[in-house]
Amino acid sequence: xxxxxxxxxxxxxxxxxxxEGDKNRVKGLVADLHPADIAEILDELSKEQINFIFPLxxxxxxxxxxxxxxxxxxxxxxxxxxxxxxxxKLIDKMNxxxxxxxxxxxxxxxxxxxxxxxxxxxxxGDIVDLLSYDEETAGGLMAKELISVKxxxxxxxxxxxxRKQAVDIDEIxxxxxxxxxxxxxxxxxxxxxxxxxxxxxxxxxYNHKVISVKTDTTSEEVANIMxxxxxxxxxVVDSIGRLMGRITIDDVVDVIREEAEKDYQLVSGITExxxxxxxxxxxxxxxLPWLMIGLVGGIFDANVIRLHExxxxxxxxxxxxxxxxxxxxGNVGVQSSSIIVxxxxxxxxxxxxxxMKFWKELSVAFINAFICxxxxxxxxxxxxxSYALTITxxxxxxxxxxxxxxxxxxxxxxxxxLNIDPxxxxxxxxxTVDDIMGLLIYLSVGRFVHFLI
Amino acid sequence: xxxxxxxxxxxxxxxxxxxEGDKNRVKGLVADLHPADIAEILDELSKEQINFIFPLxxxxxxxxxxxxxxxxxxxxxxxxxxxxxxxxKLIDKMNxxxxxxxxxxxxxxxxxxxxxxxxxxxxxGDIVDLLSYDEETAGGLMAKELISVKxxxxxxxxxxxxRKQAVDIDEIxxxxxxxxxxxxxxxxxxxxxxxxxxxxxxxxxYNHKVISVKTDTTSEEVANIMxxxxxxxxxVVDSIGRLMGRITIDDVVDVIREEAEKDYQLVSGITExxxxxxxxxxxxxxxLPWLMIGLVGGIFDANVIRLHExxxxxxxxxxxxxxxxxxxxGNVGVQSSSIIVxxxxxxxxxxxxxxMKFWKELSVAFINAFICxxxxxxxxxxxxxSYALTITxxxxxxxxxxxxxxxxxxxxxxxxxLNIDPxxxxxxxxxTVDDIMGLLIYLSVGRFVHFLI
Numbered sequence: 079x080x081x082x083x084x085x086x087x088x089x090x091x092x093x094x095x096x097x098e099g100d101k102n103r104v105k106g107l108v109a110d111l112h113p114a115d116i117a118e119i120l121d122e123l124s125k126e127q128i129n130f131i132f133p134l135x136x137x138x139x140x141x142x143x144x145x146x147x148x149x150x151x152x153x154x155x156x157x158x159x160x161x162x163x164x165x166x167k168l169i170d171k172m173n174x175x176x177x178x179x180x181x182x183x184x185x186x187x188x189x190x191x192x193x194x195x196x197x198x199x200x201x202x203g204d205i206v207d208l209l210s211y212d213e214e215t216a217g218g219l220m221a222k223e224l225i226s227v228k229x230x231x232x233x234x235x236x237x238x239x240x241r242k243q244a245v246d247i248d249e250i251x252x253x254x255x256x257x258x259x260x261x262x263x264x265x266x267x268x269x270x271x272x273x274x275x276x277x278x279x280x281x282x283x284y285n286h287k288v289i290s291v292k293t294d295t296t297s298e299e300v301a302n303i304m305x306x307x308x309x310x311x312x313x314v315v316d317s318i319g320r321l322m323g324r325i326t327i328d329d330v331v332d333v334i335r336e337e338a339e340k341d342y343q344l345v346s347g348i349t350e351x352x353x354x355x356x357x358x359x360x361x362x363x364x365x366l367p368w369l370m371i372g373l374v375g376g377i378f379d380a381n382v383i384r385l386h387e388x389x390x391x392x393x394x395x396x397x398x399x400x401x402x403x404x405x406x407x408g409n410v411g412v413q414s415s416s417i418i419v420x421x422x423x424x425x426x427x428x429x430x431x432x433x434m435k436f437w438k439e440l441s442v443a444f445i446n447a448f449i450c451x452x453x454x455x456x457x458x459x460x461x462x463x464s465y466a467l468t469i470t471x472x473x474x475x476x477x478x479x480x481x482x483x484x485x486x487x488x489x490x491x492x493x494x495x496l497n498i499d500p501x502x503x504x505x506x507x508x509x510t511v512d513d514i515m516g517l518l519i520y521l522s523v524g525r526f527v528h529f530l531i
Numbered sequence: 532x533x534x535x536x537x538x539x540x541x542x543x544x545x546x547x548x549x550x551e552g553d554k555n556r557v558k559g560l561v562a563d564l565h566p567a568d569i570a571e572i573l574d575e576l577s578k579e580q581i582n583f584i585f586p587l588x589x590x591x592x593x594x595x596x597x598x599x600x601x602x603x604x605x606x607x608x609x610x611x612x613x614x615x616x617x618x619x620k621l622i623d624k625m626n627x628x629x630x631x632x633x634x635x636x637x638x639x640x641x642x643x644x645x646x647x648x649x650x651x652x653x654x655x656g657d658i659v660d661l662l663s664y665d666e667e668t669a670g671g672l673m674a675k676e677l678i679s680v681k682x683x684x685x686x687x688x689x690x691x692x693x694r695k696q697a698v699d700i701d702e703i704x705x706x707x708x709x710x711x712x713x714x715x716x717x718x719x720x721x722x723x724x725x726x727x728x729x730x731x732x733x734x735x736x737y738n739h740k741v742i743s744v745k746t747d748t749t750s751e752e753v754a755n756i757m758x759x760x761x762x763x764x765x766x767v768v769d770s771i772g773r774l775m776g777r778i779t780i781d782d783v784v785d786v787i788r789e790e791a792e793k794d795y796q797l798v799s800g801i802t803e804x805x806x807x808x809x810x811x812x813x814x815x816x817x818x819l820p821w822l823m824i825g826l827v828g829g830i831f832d833a834n835v836i837r838l839h840e841x842x843x844x845x846x847x848x849x850x851x852x853x854x855x856x857x858x859x860x861g862n863v864g865v866q867s868s869s870i871i872v873x874x875x876x877x878x879x880x881x882x883x884x885x886x887m888k889f890w891k892e893l894s895v896a897f898i899n900a901f902i903c904x905x906x907x908x909x910x911x912x913x914x915x916x917s918y919a920l921t922i923t924x925x926x927x928x929x930x931x932x933x934x935x936x937x938x939x940x941x942x943x944x945x946x947x948x949l950n951i952d953p954x955x956x957x958x959x960x961x962x963t964v965d966d967i968m969g970l971l972i973y974l975s976v977g978r979f980v981h982f983l984i
Contacts, residue, residue: 289565408962441811
C-alpha cells in the first residue's frame with residue numbers, strides 16, 4: 079500500500095470541499111485513511127472544519143482519530159461535543175487507557191457528566207480506577223484490557239477463554255497467568271500457545287520469570303525496563319502482586335520521546351513543550367523565562383566589570399578577551415552537565431563513586447584546558463604586544479575551563495541527590511553562572527598578574 | 532519476580548569469586564539472570580573477567596548476552612574469541628539481524644573467516660545479504676526471520692506452516708501474506724488467526740492495507756512511521772514489493788534513543804556518543820572540537836572589539852554590558868534553532884511556508900526583544916548615569932534578539948534544504964556566531980548613538 083503523505087494540495091482540496099459543504103467529497107477524501115493520518119489532517123484545520131469532518135467518520139474510526147489528535151486540538155474539539163454524545167458513542171469504542179486520557183483532559187464538571195453517561199458500568203469503573211493514578215506512573219500508562227488465564231487451566235480452555243476475551247482487545251502479545259486470587263504468576267507468549275498441544279496443562283508451559291512493574295513505578299523507569307529487556311508489553315501489579323493492567327510499547331515510545339524532548343528543551347532554554355506550529359504567544363511564553371535569567375545574569379556581569387573598572391583602566395586590552403572567556407566557560411559547562419544528565423537519564427552513569435567522577439572530569443578538563451590555553455598563548459605571543467595580557471588570558475582560560483567542568487558535573491549530581499530533575503542544570507542556567515564566574519576569574523587573574531609583573 | 536538490580540556489593544562478590552577461580556560460585560551468581568542483566572554486569576568488568584564468565588553461560592544465553600553488550604566492550608571481547616568458535620557456536624544461535632550487527636564489527640579478515648565457518652548455508656546467505664545494506668536504513672535494521680503464508684492457503688495450512696516456521700523466531704506479532712512471487716499482499720495479526728475457524732481461507736481475512744517500508748527507507752523514517760501508526764513490527768519490501776524482512780519495535784526504540792541523544796549532544800557541543808563511564812581520552816576527544824570553534828570565535832570577538840577600541844574609549848561603560856549582549860544573542864539563537872530542529876525531527880514542522888515561519892519567529896522575537904530591552908532600559912534609567920549608554924544597550928539588545936532569532940531559524944532550515952543534518956546548527960555553532968554578531972551590533976549601535984547625541 080502506498081503510504082499517505084499529507085501535502086498542501088490535499089489540504090487545499092479538502093478545505094475547498096468543506097467550504098462547499100460537499101459531504102460526499104469530504105468523506106471520499108478521508109474515509110479510507112488510517113486514523114493517524116486523519117488526525118494529522120485535522121491537526122491542520124480549524125475547529126469549524128474539524129466539526130464538519132468528524133461526524134462523517136464511523137464511530138470506531140472517530141474514536142481512534144480522537145486519541146491521535148494533538149492535545150490542544152483535541153481539548154478544543156472536545157469542548158464542542160455534548161458530553162453525553164462523547165460518552166455514549168466515542169468513549170465506548172476506546173481502550174480504558176485512552177478513554178482515561180481523553181476524560182482527564184475535560185473539566186471536573188464535564189468529567190462527572192461523561193462518566194455518569196457511560197452505559198457499560200464495568201468500563202466506567204475501569205476508567206475511574208485509571209484516573210486515580212498519577213499520570214507519570216505505570217498506573218497512569220496502563221490499560222485494563224488484557225488476557226489473563228488461570229494456572230490450573232489446560233490449553234484448550236485457555237484458547238476458548240482467549241477467544242472470548244480477545245474481542246475487546248486490539249493487540250495481544252502475551253497471555254498473563256494468574257492464580258485464583260488474581261496474583262500474577264507468569265506469562266505465555268501467543269506464539270508458544272500456538273506450538274503447544276491443546277490437551278496439555280498450561281502450568282507446565284508458562285514462563286514463571288515474568289518481568290512486571292508496580293502501579294507506582296515511574297514512567298521513565300517503565301521505559302527503561304521495557305527498553306532493556308526488549309519487551310512489547312509489560313504487566314502492572316499492585317503492592318501485593320495482583321494483576322492490575324498492562325502497558326504496551328507504543329505508549330512507552332511516547333514516554334521516551336517526551337523525556338528526550340524535555341531534556342532537549344531544557345538544554346536549549348525552552349521551558350514548555352512547543353512545536354514550530356504553535357501560536358506566537360505559546361512560543362514567547364516558553365522562551366521568556368530563560369531570557370529573564372540571562373538578563374539578570376547580564377546585570378551581574380555588568381556589576382562584576384564595574385567593580386573591576388580600575389583594573390581595566392590599567393589593562394584596557396583585557397577587554398578584547400572578555401567575550402572569549404565567558405563563552406568558553408559556558409561551552410565547557412554545558413558539555414559537562416549534559417554528559418552527566420544524559421548518563422543519569424540512560425542509567426549508564428556506572429558504578430564509579432562521585433569522587434571518581436570528579437577525578438575523571440578533572441582529567442578531561444585538565445587536558446582541554448591545557449590545549450586551549452596553550453593555543454591562545456601562542457596566538458597572543460604573535461598578535462599581542464603585552465606579555466601580561468598573554469599570561470592573564472591563558473591562566474584565566476585554564477582556570478575557567480577547570481571551574482566550569484567541575485561546576486557542570488557537580489550541579490546535576492547534586493540536583494539528582496535532592497530529587498530535582500538534573501536536566502534543569504543544563505543550558506542557560508549553566509552558561510549564565512559560568513559567564514559571571516568566568517568574568518570574575520578573568521578579572522581577578524588580571525589583577526593578580528598586574529600585581530606580580 | 533523481583534527485578535535484578537546491579538549494585539556495587541554484587542559486583543564485589545562476583546569479582547572476588549572470579550579472582551578465586553570459583554566457577555560454581557560465579558555460575559550460581561549469574562546463571563539465572565536475564566541476558567540483559569548479565570550484559571550489564573559484563574559491561575563493568577575487565578576483558579579477563581569477561582573471558583572467565585562467558586564460557587560458563589550456555590550457548591543460547593551467551594549469544595543473547597553478546598548482543599546486549601555495550602559496543603566497545605563487545606568489540607574488545609570478540610577479538611579474544613577464535614572466529615570458528617564464534618561462528619559455530621554463537622552466531623548460529625542469533626537472529627540474522629543481530630548476527631549481521633555482530634559480524635559487521637569484526638575486521639574484514641575476521642568477517643570472511645566467520646562467514647565461511649557458519650555451517651548453515653542459508654543463514655550465512657541471509658547475513659551476507661543483510662551486511663550489504665546501509666546501517667542507517669530499513670535494510671540495515673531488518674531481520675530475515677519472519678512468518679509468511681500464501682494468499683491461497685486456508686487457516687489450517689497456515690497454522691501448520693507457522694508451527695514449522697515459528698521454531699526459529701523469538702517473537703511473532705504478525706503473519707505476512709505473500710503471493711507466489713513473494714510480493715507482499717497483506718498482513719494478519721496472530722490474534723485474528725486465533726479467532727478465525729480453521730477451515731476458512733486466509734484470503735477472506737487478511738488485512739490488505741499493510742503498512743510497509745522499503746529497504747532503503749532511512750531508519751529515522753522507519754521510526755517515525757512505526758511511532759505514528761503504533762506498530763510493533765513492520766515488513767520491509769524491495770523496490771518491486773517483494774517481502775525481504777521485518778523490523779521489530781525494540782530495534783526502533785534504540786534508533787529513537789540514538790537520534791534523540793545525537794541531537795542532544797550536538798546542542799551541548801559534544802561531537803561523539805559518550806557516556807560518563809567512557810575513558811578520559813574519548814571524553815576529551817568528543818569535547819575538544821567545539822572548544823576549538825569557541826576559541827576561534829573568541830579570537831574573532833577580540834578583533835571586533837579591537838577595531839572598535841576608539842569608540843570604547845569614548846564610552847568606557849559600554850564594556851559593562853558586552854557580556855550581556857553576547858549571552859542574550861546566544862540564548863535566543865539556541866532557542867530558535869532548537870525549536871526548528873526538534874520540529875524537523877518530529878515531522879511536526881507543519882505546512883506553513885518558510886516565509887510564514889519567519890514571520891511568526893519575527894513576531895515572537897519582537898515580543899521577547901521588546902520586553903527584554905524595556906526591562907534593561909528601566910534598569911539603566913535608575914542605575915546608569917549615561918543616557919547614551921541606556922539607549923545604546925536597549926537598542927542593541929533589541930536588535931541582537933531579532934537578529935539571533937531569524938538567524939537561528941534560517942540556518943537549520945537552510946541546512947535541511949542542503950540535506951545536511953540541521954542539528955549541526957544548534958548549540959555552540961549558533962552561540963559562537965551570535966556572540967560575534969552581537970558584539971558587532973552593539974558596538975555599531977554605540978557608535979551611531981554617540982554620533983546622534
